[in-house]
Amino acid sequence: MGTRITSLANNFDTTGKLKAAGINNASLSGITALPSGVNAGKMTLLSTQTASGDATINFTSGIDSTYDAYCFKYISVHPSGDGRNFEFNASTDGGSNYNVTKTSTSFIAYHNEADSATTLAYETDGDEAQGTGYVHLAYNTGADNDQTCSGEMWLYNPSSTTYVKHWINVSDSYQFNDYQTNTFTAGYLNTTSAVDAISFRFSADNIDAGTIKLFGVSTS
């Protein structure tokens, strides 16, 4: 017991204040808020979902007026079927229906491993003109063991009840035919209702593996 008291005393300075070395916790998980003067960054992880044979990955909470923008990062997403398009849709009723009207553009740069094909081109198959279906984020991802797609989709001001909601996406995909494809899609959700849920899926089959993270981004 004497040793413990001595050890405890050694963790304090001569004025009785606890030394940094006396705190045996590198994460302090109990701290969930910081004083306003502390620079804690403007990008906050809100939720993470890991796929395991899921038809869809839906985010039905946390998308509101708290943040100015939301960023979805999809990492090493792997389809169960070959040549599937990774895509998303939005909801204005908490995820009951994913069918928001949207107008969007899509273009790609690709290059195959055989070095016989390259392009930079608009992709009419991947745009929408007031459509309500899921819209492409990454093209033709392969189902070979090492094939995936990764990227990020930013959604701006989803809770506005005045304006449409813009989104911008960029991704890289390892296609089923050994093409590397860099995809750019952007558009707006043409509704003045608040968007409060987002759904991701492949155009067919399941999401076998992968991680999707939702971040809130404060711009002020």
Add this chain to the structure above:
Amino acid sequence: MGQATRNIANSFTTSGVITSSAVNNTTISGITDLSAGGSLILLSEQTASGDASISFTSGIDSTYDEYCFIFNNCHPATDTATFTFQGSTDGGSNYNTTMTTSIFEALHFENDTMAQLGYLTSYDQAQGTGYQTITSAQGNGADESLSGILKLYNPSSTTYVKHFIIRSNNYYYTNGSFDRYIAGYFNTTSAIDAIDFKFTSGNVDDGTIQMFGVK
């Protein structure tokens, strides 16, 4: 000892909780993770000063799903130098990982004589093992530099290839803005654990490159 004991005792409330004034360190350097903190964590920063290359050989592991490199105002010693990068699977002993990439750019000259968008077949790689071009013909005038961002996803995966996405802007040696878009994958199922940046000729005279983990 009696005074010291009283001082320590005064650092606790009557219920035994440490008072806030009792912690003699406002930064507590030992704390490396904080639930309330941001999600972009600065892992390391390197400032160039006549370096042949800028290498990140530690900190790239399974801790984060995504690593973000921000290269800021990189300035070459040699005019028209090409800024490049490569990955390593052996801690930086060799930078020769197989990759397939695409690259395109939008450009515009200060004298307004040219503005265009196009794919760059000369700078992509198809299962190549060389350094990937990020920017070309970078000027080395006193105010000329390049900046951009590289995002590397899931580098420690031993199952999947590793995707990356880059966007950069550089000051072309004949005075123009070149906006580059590059993406691709390291075609390996070995973990990528080091990244190297360099100019193909001459040194990196100035600039900073920061590596962030995204949690």
